Amino acid sequence: MVTVRCFAGVRETLGLSTCTYALEKPMSAQAVLTAVAGERLSALSAPPLVAINMQHSRLENLVCDGDEVAFFPPVSGG
Amino acid sequence: MIVRVQSEDFDPEQEARALTATGAGARVSFVGTVRDFSAGSQITALDIEHYPRMTEAELTRVAQQAQRTWDLLDVLIVHRYGRLRAGDRIVLVVTWAHHRKAAFRGCEEIIDVLKTRAPFWKKEITEDGATWVSGEIPASLE
Numbered sequence: 001m002v003t004v005r006c007f008a009g010v011r012e013t014l015g016l017s018t019c020t021y022a023l024e025k026p027m028s029a030q031a032v033l034t035a036v037a038g039e040r041l042s043a044l045s046a047p048p049l050v051a052i053n054m055q056h057s058r059l060e061n062l063v064c065d066g067d068e069v070a071f072f073p074p075v076s077g078g
Numbered sequence: 079m080i081v082r083v084q085s086e087d088f089d090p091e092q093e094a095r096a097l098t099a100t101g102a103g104a105r106v107s108f109v110g111t112v113r114d115f116s117a118g119s120q121i122t123a124l125d126i127e128h129y130p131r132m133t134e135a136e137l138t139r140v141a142q143q144a145q146r147t148w149d150l151l152d153v154l155i156v157h158r159y160g161r162l163r164a165g166d167r168i169v170l171v172v173t174w175a176h177h178r179k180a181a182f183r184g185c186e187e188i189i190d191v192l193k194t195r196a197p198f199w200k201k202e203i204t205e206d207g208a209t210w211v212s213g214e215i216p217a218s219l220e
Binding site for chain 1: 110126127128129131132135136157168169189192193194195196197198199200201210211212213214215216218219
């Protein structure tokens with residue numbers, strides 16, 4: 001099971017804040033996003049950024065059972 | 079080192095007094111505030127969202143990197159989230175170093191890198207509606 005979290009514009013566009021997803025084997029963050037977002041994915045204007053276990057990662061990086069994966073737009077702090 | 083994320087306002091001078099860096103000959107503080115205008119529209123409020131725990135972890139990584147690069151004696155970062163008004167303080171970065179150049183450059187590096195790595199998102203509320211502020215992508219991912 002992985003925990004999926006979405007933030008800011010990605011959360012609003014996908015209508016998804018937090019969910020869990022059952023992994024049968026490690027898969028890319030992109031594949032997890034596609035699985036949980038379904039058809040809503042096409043509403044995103046650009047590919048999101050991703051963090052795996054709270055570390056900036058890439059969509060092609062693998063997500064494993066027990067991981068937390070987050071999707072969000074480019075950050076704008078400060 | 080102190081890294082803190084909070085909704086409450088902060089007093090920059092009082093925060094800086096919380097740390098005493100032995101041997102410091104310089105202390106540089108940066109305070110970021112909410113602009114009142116953006117793209118010609120008056121901002122009535124700013125909503126700041128963040129990713130709890132990753133935010134603190136990322137701010138700590140940014141501070142540690144700058145501490146190594148500039149030989150900083152100590153670092154303090156306070157960043158707010160939630161609803162803010164024009165003129166409100168958003169972020170405080172304080173650096174201590176033996177000499178001024180390291181303190182200035184370390185402080186600048188922290189705020190610059192923070193803007194590309196710390197998972198905060200701003201939504202500007204104006205009379206015309208609400209808009210997410212365009213963000214930045216970490217240099218390591220470009």
